[in-house]
Structures are given as structure tokens and as C-alpha cells.
Amino acid sequence: MFDRPALNRLYRYAYTLCGDDTQAYDLLQDTVERCLQRPAGPLVSPEAYAHRVMRNRFIDMARRHNNSPVQTGTNEDAELLAIDTHCLEDLLINRDQLETIWSILDAFEREILYYWAVEDMTAAQIATVVGSRRGTVLSRIHRLRQKLRAALDGKPDSTGGEHP
Incomplete structure (x- = not known):
């Protein structure tokens, strides 16, 4: 098969x-x-x-296991966000950074990252696969990119926490 x-x-x-x-x-x-x-x-x-x-x-x-893969407290009806031209593919990630990043992402964020960066799917295709709206996927991609940039730059993320 x-x-x-x-x-x-x-x-x-x-x-x-x-x-x-x-x-x-x-x-x-x-x-x-x-x-x-x-x-x-x-x-x-x-x-x-x-x-x-x-x-x-x-x-x-x-x-x-009472470990929801979807992050709670997010707005499913988030408006479409303008995504800048800086792509995830342009980020240089070494193995240590990858381990750090992987540990801060929840399952849904890892899934979106996988479909977007590995499978090269569009936001509309990801939305179809995960059963969500395109705008929600765009919003999550935007937040994911912010989180990744903060982790890679060692700057605080939007919640005020600092990543190693």
C-alpha cells in the first residue's frame, strides 16, 4: 500500500x-x-x-492523555493578517536551535510548520487539511513566525517570556 x-x-x-x-x-x-x-x-x-x-x-x-494538541484561548475568527516577505525558509536553523524551537511549539504549531515548510502547502491547502479557516491558518502562521523569530533572536516573545 x-x-x-x-x-x-x-x-x-x-x-x-x-x-x-x-x-x-x-x-x-x-x-x-x-x-x-x-x-x-x-x-x-x-x-x-x-x-x-x-x-x-x-x-x-x-x-x-488530556493534552490537547490545539492551543487554547485563540480566536478562531481572527482577521486576515498581512504576512511580510520574510519567509521561514530563509531562516538558518542549526540543530540546537531546532531542538529549542521544537520544545516551545505545541502540536498544532508543529503541524502547521510541517505542512507549510516541509510539504510546501499554501495556507488554503493547510486550512483544508486541518479543517480550519484560511484566515485562522494565516493568523497562526503569523504568530508562529513571530515566536520563531523571538526564539532565534533570543528576544522576548509576545507573551513577555524569553527563550534561551
């Missing part, structure tokens, strides 16, 4: 959601198992189906 490159992409996505190697492998295994148990029938995109299954399984696991 999945070739090696597809399994590698699914693993990267699982790791993006979980932030832990062991949990990512467990999530990948559970996802592949559920895909194989699916009643026979044509799928337009088995990998897209696996992404959806994986995301839903992750949300279920997070709810079970």
Missing part, C-alpha cells in the same frame, strides 16, 4: 505531531494498521487518507 518514501513522509508527519521518536513510530504503526483494515475500495490518494487517519488518531490520543 505504501512504498518506502511514503512511509518516510508519514513518519516525518507523525514525528511532527508527537515530537517524540517512540510515539511517532507507534502512531505510524497504528495508522498503517488502520489503513490496511479499511474495507476494500478505491482510494484517490492513500497517503492523504493516511494523513487524515494519523491526525485523527493523534487528536484522540492527546484527548485521552
Whole structure:
């Protein structure tokens, strides 16, 4: 059903959601198992189906562990924000910075970063995948970029906290 490159992409996505190697492998295994148990029938995109299954399984696991993957207290109806021309791809991130950044991002932020920077999806495509509005995704990308810049520059973020 999945070739090696597809399994590698699914693993990267699982790791993006979980932030832990062991949990990512467990999530990948559970996802592949559920895909194989699916009643026979044509799928337009088995990998897209696996992404959806994986995301839903992750949300279920997070709810079970009372660790919501979605940051609370955000305004889902946030207005569209103007995104400047400085792209995430232009940021130079070394391994230590990546570990620091990864630790300050919640699961939803990691997911958006994955779709945007790794899968090269547009805000509209991300909104479709995560089941949110495009404006909300743009708003979250904007806040994510601010958080990343603050972490990389060692400046306080918008909440006043300082990152190492």
C-alpha cells in the first residue's frame, strides 16, 4: 500500500505531531494498521487518507492523555493578517536551535510548520487539511513566525517570556 518514501513522509508527519521518536513510530504503526483494515475500495490518494487517519488518531490520543494538541484561548475568527516577505525558509536553523524551537511549539504549531515548510502547502491547502479557516491558518502562521523569530533572536516573545 505504501512504498518506502511514503512511509518516510508519514513518519516525518507523525514525528511532527508527537515530537517524540517512540510515539511517532507507534502512531505510524497504528495508522498503517488502520489503513490496511479499511474495507476494500478505491482510494484517490492513500497517503492523504493516511494523513487524515494519523491526525485523527493523534487528536484522540492527546484527548485521552488530556493534552490537547490545539492551543487554547485563540480566536478562531481572527482577521486576515498581512504576512511580510520574510519567509521561514530563509531562516538558518542549526540543530540546537531546532531542538529549542521544537520544545516551545505545541502540536498544532508543529503541524502547521510541517505542512507549510516541509510539504510546501499554501495556507488554503493547510486550512483544508486541518479543517480550519484560511484566515485562522494565516493568523497562526503569523504568530508562529513571530515566536520563531523571538526564539532565534533570543528576544522576548509576545507573551513577555524569553527563550534561551
